[in-house]
Amino acid sequence: MRKLVYYIAATIDGFIAGPDGADPTGPGGFWPIPEDYLRHLIAEYPETLPGPAREALGVTAEGTRFDTVLEGRHSYxxxxxxxxxxxxxxxxxxxxxxxxxxxxxxxxxxxxxxPVAAVRELKQQDGKDIWVIGGGTLAGALATEIDQLVVKLAPLTIGAGIPLFGRDAAFEPRTWELTGHTVLDSGALFLTYTRRRGDS
Known part of the structure; x- marks a missing residue:
């Protein structure tokens, strides 16, 4: 069965965007994108680069992880x-x-x-894994369906903003197993967590 993967960049203090919800990597953004971080994305997650970035960087690799991306209205x-x-x-x-x-x-x-019903249907279809890009509100709504977290942890704190699962997420403790990690010289971490079996 296909997995639902929340693949998302986060700060050390657990935010995915500033308080205004603007693109933190866009013009005037505050998110660091060091060269080794970009190289790692191109090598390991080329399908997660937006089309214009792929074109600008000459990336043509199909990627092996995702064939579907899910997005909330605000992020879109x-x-x-x-x-x-x-x-x-x-x-x-x-x-x-x-x-x-x-x-x-x-x-x-x-x-x-x-979205939960839609994701359950998507999981039954053939294909690669399904990527939840965000925002936090959609990730919060799909929290029970997320099988894996891939957190691109930036060496950055911002103090306030939009949390990983949105501002309205319910208090629902879940446990995860660290199943992969990459540490870059720039200080960025790629942390892969898989949902522990038996959790709700």
Missing amino acids: ELGLKVGIPDAYPHLRHVVFSRTLGGSPDPNVTVLSGD
Whole structure:
């Protein structure tokens, strides 16, 4: 069965974006992107680079991990605001929104229903793993379905912002097993956690 993987960049103090929810890696952003970090993304997770970045960097690798990306409305609209209606044209792109209406791009599927039911259906289909890019609200809504966390931990603290599972996440302790890690010279860590069997 396909796994649902929350692959996300986070600060040491557990935030994925600043308080305003803007793209922290965009123009004027505060997120560090050192050269070894970018090299690691290209080598290990090429399919997670947005289409424009892949084109600029000359990345053509299909990648071996994901063939589907799930996104919440707010995260999706960050791309729309800069004229990118499909940031991941090389993946099946699904956006969850009750307010967006129709899709601005024929290759992007907008779903207004229950994301948990949709993910359970996706997991039964053939294919590679499913990537939850964010935002935190969607990750929080899908917390019970997430099989693996891949946290790109930046050597950065920001004090306040949007937490890993959003501002409205419920208090639901879950345990995870560290099943992989990479430490880069720049101080960034790639930490892979797999959900412990028997957890709710």
